[in-house]
Amino acid sequence: MARIAVLPGDGIGVEIVPQAIKVLNKVAPKYGIELEYSEGLIGGAAIDAEGIALPETTLQLCKESQAVLLGAIGGPKWDTLPAPQRPEVASLLPLRKHLGLYANVRPTVLNPALIGASPLKEELVKGTDMVVIRELTGGIYFGEKYREPHPSGEKAVDILVYTTEEIERIAKLAFDIASKRRKKVTSVDKANVLESSRLWRETVTRLAQDYPEITLEHMYVDNCAMQLIRNPLQFDVILTENMFGDILTDEASILSGSIGMLASASFGGNVAMYEPAHGSAPDIAGQDKANPLATILSAAMMLKYSFNCSEGAEEIERAVAKVLAEGYRTGDIMEPGKKLVGTEEMGNLVCEKLGE
Structure with missing residues (x-):
């Protein structure tokens, strides 16, 4: 049963x-x-x-x-x-x-019958077939949150935390899934600004050495948001953290x-x-x-x-x-x-x- x-x-x-x-x-x-x-x-x-x-x-x-x-x-x-x-x-x-x-x-696959339902041009979206792997229990959604007095009124704080272990386990899943697909992982972060993203990028890069058959690329989240609309066919497996994944998967949904x-x-x-x-x-x-x-x-x-x-x-x-x-x-x-x-x-x- x-x-x-x-x-x-x-x-x-x-x-x-x-x-x-x-x-x-x-x-x-x-x-x-x-x-x-x-x-x-x-x-x-x-x-x-x-x-x-x-x-x-x-x-x-x-x-x-x-x-x-x-x-x-x-x-x-x-x-x-x-x-x-x-x-x-x-x-x-x-x-x-x-x-x-x-x-x-979250798989994002465009059924051929729905090409006309996408607001994007057919030549951009035809053949879309990707999977977004989103880390789900870490990051800013689960970090400490509080407010405190501030001279202007109040200050609100949301803390973004990731550990090596949390990044490793989600990255391994992404590499394993990619090995059964087209063997490409796009890891999305904001490593030019965020320390958590720098740890993310370093950890994913290190793990990639255990998957020599997988092509790994890194992409800033703002660029990824643009590329999903500009050229969605470039993506196979997208790996990203909690909040970025929440936003990007909703954007990717329009491709389907x-x-x-x-x-x-x-x-x-x-x-x-x-x-x-x-x-x-x-x-x-x-x-x-x-x-x-x-x-x-x-x-x-x-x-x-x-x-x-x-x-x-x-x-x-x-x-x-x-x-x-x-x-x-x-x-x-x-x-x-x-x-x-x-x-x-x-x-x-x-x-x-x-x-x-």
């Missing part, structure tokens, strides 16, 4: 997660995988129900599962809470820390047509977590408008990595490709002449294509 902790969360999370489960339920039995789902509260939904963004029962549920399927967290309803109590800070960050999820893996297409997996401990890269999209929540494909593709990653079922994962990916090739679109990837569908219908269409 494969136990999955299901955390729909907030906003569109409660709409997209059921579509991924629907797809998993159709694929998994074909490969002899029996799934058991247990649902937990997280984020704003947990604050409303229990007064805390990450209840102990949810954390324990995740620890006792083999994988976590997460929807989305946060929304304007909770934006007025003090920063440490906001859903994103008080649930997602500690969950990653407790589960030891130090590595976020929409952030609604970007799947994500987080690794490091005994339990992996799978989630779409987008947020809770409160402006369309409850309207059957959300794109469930990123969540469905995240579920495919779950089959591949947590349950060792690459064939099932590939079947889901083929089904998504077929639906897109036939012109079905949610609003975020809609183009003239295509067929607009809602969240649930998109999930049903993927299910129909499974096994064809």
